[in-house]
Amino acid sequence: MPPSGITVRLQKEENSSARHNVSPYLGQDYHRLVQECLKQRQLFEDPHFPAKSKSLGYNELGPFSENTKGIQWRRPQEICQSPQFICEDMKWTDVCQGELGNCWFLAAAASLTQYPLLKERVVPPQQSFKSGYAGIFHFQFWQYGEWVDVVVDDRLPVKEGELVFVSSAQKSEFWAALLEKAYAKLNGSYEALNGGFMNEAFVDFTGGLGETVKLKETPPNLFHLLQKAVKKKSLMGAFIQPQSQSQIENQTPEGLLTGHAYSIIATWEMKNNGKKIPLLRLRNPWGRVEWNGHWSDDSTLWSQVDPEIRKKLQVRGEDGEFWMQMEDFLRFFDILEVCNLTPESVTDKHAQLWKTNTFCGRWLGHSAGGCRTYKDTFWTNPQFLVTLTEQDEEKHGMCTLLVSLMQKNRRQCRSIGQDFLSVGFEIYQVPKEFDNKMCASERKNLFSSLVSVASCSFMDERDVTGRYQLPPGRYLLIPSTFQPHQESDFIMRIFTEKQHTFIEIDCEIRANGNVFKENALKDTMEEFSAQFARLSGEDQEISPEELQRILIQITSKNTHLKTNGFSLDICRKLVKMVDLNCNGKLQLEEFRKLWSKIKEWEKIFTNYDKDRSGTMDVQELCLALEAAGFTLNNQLVESLCQKYGNNVRQVYFDSFLSCLAYLVCVFEQCRIMDKNKDGVICISKEEASIYIKGTIYLHLQVFLLNLSIILFLLLCCLCLLQSCYWLARSFVIIIST
Template structure:
């Protein structure tokens, strides 16, 4: 075997995309449209059918009274002259239906103010006249990429009326079809029940969301809102509720609690030599408006000159109204701002944000360590290094960090919902090995602690000195699983990378371990083991006259030996494990081990037994997969996070525990993989370079 170690350098595979849009569920709109036109039939979507399961699972479930009488109809069955868009798309088009998704509708209403953003989400040239085949498509940003979502135009109706969102113009259907596409993306219509405006803002733009507590607002809040309007940022606001019964409760001032409003404009008017800041809002219901100062019929408008009054004053029950800034702060609780980024259709700034992102997941037992309260597991969480390069003459950098959990709305049908997530940021100077990080991170003091909230996105804006920082994204509780994406935005250049280990097997991995017995003593030990095996009724089938040992004989020896050791729990040594172990010591490829080969293998097994026992900290006879990471390091293996994750899933049981036979199988597997790498090292410099897919295929971990 190799006397020295071997390091694997992974080379990124060419992942060049065919385009900047991915077909959701591999449905190509143009190809499907062409096929339907050729076959002269209307499209029926097999992935989001006109069936009860597309409506929901509980309130809108198949046996719910709320779904009784619902019929799916195409627009021409609802209106005599259906149109995709009547004239221009306006925020007044969107009227909420019997679904608590005002957050989505408020965001859609804001989107109509910016035609280029809207065209990205609602591709033009769709209609019910030319090349109509009952198929439409919309595009949404999803976790780092744009996806094109195809739907048919069968819509839920009751008594001939649309059940969910509709347009103020009854013959217009783009809002209802947009809602259906978003429902498909999230699993059902009911999955859209309850949410935050910024969630939809991000999906419409690829931007980054920020939340501001209006009860402790920054002193320059009006300037922040003005700047956001100038930069075409999308904004929403809401009033908190104290209990579920307050949801959509109307206040005497004409406002609705637990309801999402769009902010669609700002202005300043002058009266009595003072400037009065005004905020323009819209209720997505298209009705129910503020009735206080500067409302539609307020006498304050008479104080302005006619030109300014005609420009600003809104008349009519359309859900749109103005509020004075101090009234806005008095009644509303949360402001959400979505800042456009390079992922957006456009970002109206001469100096765009520098952004980086990473997509990963928390895996129970491996890296789902929970927040800092759980010190025993916190250090296992994913970790990322960000280096902030300060502009010359500047002593501080602005950084936005945004953590997003993926696909949680889809999980509502099976009892999963948003987890409480957050992140911590530390000043950090150097990277360390896994075992050193465990002790180091527990003693570090965070510079930033984000709030932990059960929302899809948690974002913070921070002013930090140039330098290197460690970001640790976590769920609040340990052992909670979810995929996530972490994005970092800075005004100046930054470097962003996952804290990871190189892939390496140290020299000791291949070297025979010390057995603390002479060859003569081991021979007698070997004969004793084999003699015990002969006593087994089946032993004579496996033991050969030339004193070679087969995988079957090794299996018998393992069972007999471990039965005497209560500190080792096994699930039985599989023949596959025994064959793997024989293979790593079988120098001539006979499939059996001679005495010297068995001595090498036995020395490794005793070394691994010692490591297993050392890292079985609770003396349960099994090892937590969290402890597996440290055990691998003790055995001489340095592995990247991706491979450790796969090993945990492959060798851990349902409770994420690793018994002794699974640990031996893992060791044998790694010995085999790195043995192949050593033989590939033609230059004998201890380094081989492999493509990422080639490495995954070689390790059989895909």
Template sequence: MGGVLCSDMGGTNNQTTIADLKQDFEALRKENLKQGVLFCDPTFPAGPKSLGFNELGPSSIKAFGVEWKRPKDLCSSPQFIIDGATRTDICQGELGDCWLMAAIASLTLDKDILARVIHPEQNFTDNYAGIFHFQLWQYGKWVDVVIDDLLPTRKGQLLFVHSVEKNEFWSPLLEKAYAKVNGSYEALSGGLATEAFVDFTGGISKCYTLSKAPPNLFSIMKKALSRGSLLSSSISPSTANEKEAKTKEHLVTTHAYSITGAEEVHVGESQVELVRLRNPWGHMEWNGAWSDDSKEWDQVLPEEKAKLDHSADDGEFWMAFSDFVQRYSVVEICNLTPDVSSSDEVGQWNLFQFEGSWKVGSTAGGCSNHPATFSLNPQFLIKLEHVDRSDHDGGQNCSVLVGLMQKGGRRERELGHDYNFIGFVVYKRKGRTDVHLGPDDLRRLSPVARSSFVNTREVCERFQLPLGEYVIIPSTYEPNHVGSFLLRVFSEK
């Protein structure tokens, strides 16, 4: 085997912070059809609490005049999907969830993944009872999320995401399901697209800072897209308090974009690397080189131009990869298999998932900067027994990808809480019969690998480690910060 996660050394298993409501879609629909009424979800009611708690709270200006209406109240012939679910079906509304919109747009690029999430056979005619359901990955398991189809509107228009086709409703219903698992619509304001990527796929993410990008990043992106990975990008603000701002080239800062394509075109004897991005607003496009109908397309072979060049005010555009790297700040890639970003071969991987928690007075020890309490943190033992197939130099190394994900951060925003700064440290374990590393052990040992500490939902790092046994210690940065987490370890087998 490539890796065996043997034990949780001192951690306390904790139930997922998102309540498993165990709502049976078919049973609920059958009951509502029998009674001749439309479903109203008591667990996510069409009212102020589901809308928000601060900027969208009951007495807020943004919540003024909001009415919850069903699609049948908004148009004469509502459809779940019209001519296939596509990235142009997503137009952001009055909610700051561009990161989620970018993720949904990317999701449409892979019809198989999309179908698992949205159940495309749903409709407003056959056995319609005002109830829909979606499948989302939540902290290690797939959950069927049931909703009613009452949507927030103002003056007869959807308040949040909507399709270009006014009678198409799969995207606002998916947004509602995502709001439900996170506690409210307002809880979706602000975030990273990779968070939704992971919830749509169960994959694991990697973030590239473009100022430190590897020289083969374009190849990494192109390969990732070809294998169904989901990609996004954004432009960091120039100041700490900067909100979304339009540049003279019609790009938007602090705003998530889907990356929907990576292609090479011939210009004379040379090739130009291009990337295609989409603004989830559904408009506002890059106006520089290789934008819609720009003069650069006149230099391209007609068949290549016909394949790629497209002129429409739909928020999607091409730009040269060299311009992209100069203007954007990060690329986020959610890989459906953890080896997409570094190997030409599709490896076979073991996945191990463990739950744990940090509790004051017992397991909330903080990071290694706090040696007196660091050993209190949960500890996990892994055993690497298989050499990485891509190691052609005769080494004895194994590829390991570790993801540490904290739970429930968005649901706790109403309480004034946010994500902790989290990270992990890896130690080599040598010749011990007991498994828990105490304070003296940790003072003596030096880590063989570590992650950075970030206040996002998940931190992921990839390592090449010699065969053997290792202890992974996940922690918050400061002691006595509480929370529960999921630790995922991928190792090649």
């Protein structure tokens, strides 16, 4: 009866509420630090974001830049007489831009002041310069799937007694300046905040999904979408694209600023002369400089409007807020940004909330396949299956699908010369036959027949988002970098108006029966026995050292196999795989079984060495493992690629054998764990991780045990020699006397 395979099923873990918790950023617990400072009677000084030039920046605000000369770090009480964290209440006028190109962040911060619950989440209350003051403040941001609490000391950059960066219209107020410092810390430096999009800050303030609309390619129902966005409590902003860097924040004759971020805070449909005129309310974060065209504060059109409506719409003087009709908005503005909020961000019972899902992933080695232009590797990218079951209430047979791809931690890398990668995604219709093709090789062969239904442009931005109208059905989402072999962590998120399912396409963990079966060799038993007798020496056993010598000798003659010399550790793993007697050496039958496996694996290795370089690409490792009888999930393949691949993503032949020997040993242990003998064991992901680590630990224990025995034997030999020495010396003394 042929040996049976073994399947490892990972038990689904219950969803925890951890995502609603807040983690201390860099392990700095705000409340503990406050207590320590008060106890020591010292003001807090942040070691992770010190009051030094490196916190300012790396280039234009670098240590030797002209822009940083004269900058000093001062606490608020050294800047004004009676500093306050918040004067009366947080208002949009508290956010005034300084000498930093981060109006995108400031516009988002100003918008935040209009949403009390969101505001209190980002800027926790009960902070002041009075009771309990310790020179430390904290703010909360959403970062890639979790909320983090960021602490900062209150030493701020000043030049000639004035704040260099953001300030408040009320000179004694500092919440905005400290919020900006916390955000700069989160991103590596103040200079890292130069240039960006409101949506990036919107997302970090809310955990929502950012969406960008090019207004010169406007969808016909845009005003309706904006009305729905207001009902869903979405954050919105817009800006005019400047033609050059010199035009940023230049004022147009209509009172608008180019390259400047405006917040959109309301919509209204005005009835005028029997017509419906769609209006938008915008806010300039400067708190001044307003639109002066139709429906501006001083427009004569307001004289035709009922005074009660005018009062309700808050038409007033120069305060940075103004109404603008949709036609003019589309004419002058270029980009609209919308941040769609998650149910966790909105507590309004009447808000129409999105259904959301999130997955954290990475492009790393074997899974960094590049865009679909690279046909040989594109299929290796992470893949996700979305099922849309219900059509929208307002759509005829269609579902709204928002897809967001977010790169992680790339802004922080600017100081070392790295920036955002060009990323995007493809959406394919999933055929019915896809269900039964979960193995990597089957999915690869199916790719050529997949039909693309949507895609997004590849962009070098943190968030790349698309809005799609699709009929109910199942769709395959494939995120990728534009170029292959570019590595980065990412987050994939989807929002729908109705229920949906969202899962990662992954393989079941399994070793089939061929893994444990001995393959036939070309040599007859007599021929193999003769070779074994010649190779094994007098003891008729092959040790790891002898196996090492045999493998090095054979592979040195084969130019199609590149190795690193077969370490003793690899040879011990190979011996352990078939060592039934557990004596650390191989007898004839054991060696025959091992050699049949090595010849089988050599053939597989050669087949997947496409360029005949003597090495195998890690992106082919998954297929090679499958050919050897193993189907593994993405996480295991990633771990094996990191462990057995070199720094240029190649697997040598000796590493390939080591990898397979390791897997055979692991799955042999899984078969032992199969008490019911039904070929299936169920364990949690945590148990699987502990078990794999435990297997490695066991190998280490065996090595240390063997080392201890050797040392013990050496010690015994030394004691014996010492005894012989003293015995001989005593004998000499007796004779001499």
